[in-house]
Amino acid sequence: xxxxxxxxxxxxxxxxxxxxxxxxxxxxxxxxxxxxxxxxxxxxxxxxxxxxxxxxxxxxxxxxxxxxxxxxxxxxxxxxxxxxxxxxxxxxxxxxxxxxxxxxxxxxxxxxxxxxxxxxxxxxxxxxxxxxxxxxxxxxxxxxxxxxxxxxxxxxxxxxxxxxxxxxx
Numbered sequence: 001x002x003x004x005x006x007x008x009x010x011x012x013x014x015x016x017x018x019x020x021x022x023x024x025x026x027x028x029x030x031x032x033x034x035x036x037x038x039x040x041x042x043x044x045x046x047x048x049x050x051x052x053x054x055x056x057x058x059x060x061x062x063x064x065x066x067x068x069x070x071x072x073x074x075x076x077x078x079x080x081x082x083x084x085x086x087x088x089x090x091x092x093x094x095x096x097x098x099x100x101x102x103x104x105x106x107x108x109x110x111x112x113x114x115x116x117x118x119x120x121x122x123x124x125x126x127x128x129x130x131x132x133x134x135x136x137x138x139x140x141x142x143x144x145x146x147x148x149x150x151x152x153x154x155x156x157x158x159x160x161x162x163x164x165x166x167x168x169x
Contacts, residue, residue, distance in 0.1 A: 002030045002169055005063040007083060008041040008049060009073030015043035016155040017100045018069045021162035028166055033063070037080060044071055055082035060089035065169050070101025070121065070154065077106055084110050091149065098150040098165045100158065107151070108134040117146040121154050 004025055008018060022032050034041070035053040042048055060066075066086060068074060077083040083106070090097045091112055099107050104120030105127065107113045113136035120127040122140070131138035142157040143150065143164050150168065152161035 002028075002064045003062065004030050004032050004169070005058060005066045005086075006032055006034045007055070007066065007068045007074075007077070007086070008034055008036045008051065009069070009071060009076055010036050010038035010041050011076075012071050012073030013041060013043050013047075013069045014071030014101055014155055015045040015047040017071065017103075017158050018043065018049070019047060020155075020158035021067060021100075021165070024159065024162040025166060030166075030169075033058075037077070037082075044073075055080065055086065058086065060086060060093055060095065063090075063095070065096035065098070065165065066090045067097075067165065068099040068103035068106060070099070070103040072102060074101075074103045074106065078109050087112060094148060096148045096150065096165060096169045098152075098161065100152040100161050101154045104151040105130060107149070108136060113149070113151075116149055117144050118149070118151040119144040119153050120151055 034051045101121045117137045128138040143152040
């Protein structure tokens, strides 16, 4: 059984970017585990999640992949060393790493997407500018995979992203 670690912001994660991938992966037989900076997370649309772990309680070796859920709240993780370290460890171990909507910005900030094709929510062309600054290759696609890194642009792409992620898990 594949084990996927979903990273949620404590507040204001994007509900569909959590629920759609989770439901799909569980339908494929995966065990989906959540972690955050708090034991409880609340989505923008009111979804409530009792997280399985705090970020500092999990390590890469327990999971087959990691997925960062988007929404405005995910940017609170940019300065979080536990989140950054986890993301780096998954990439270094060659495991599937995903991010959707605003969450690919975390990967840009942490240097994970340098030289990689990626996408993300691009309001006011902000993501494309950040990608250029981070020496990443912005595709403008709804979902982009480069090796074992999968990024997507928002809630409308959650199902496509979940399927693409699963295909390389």
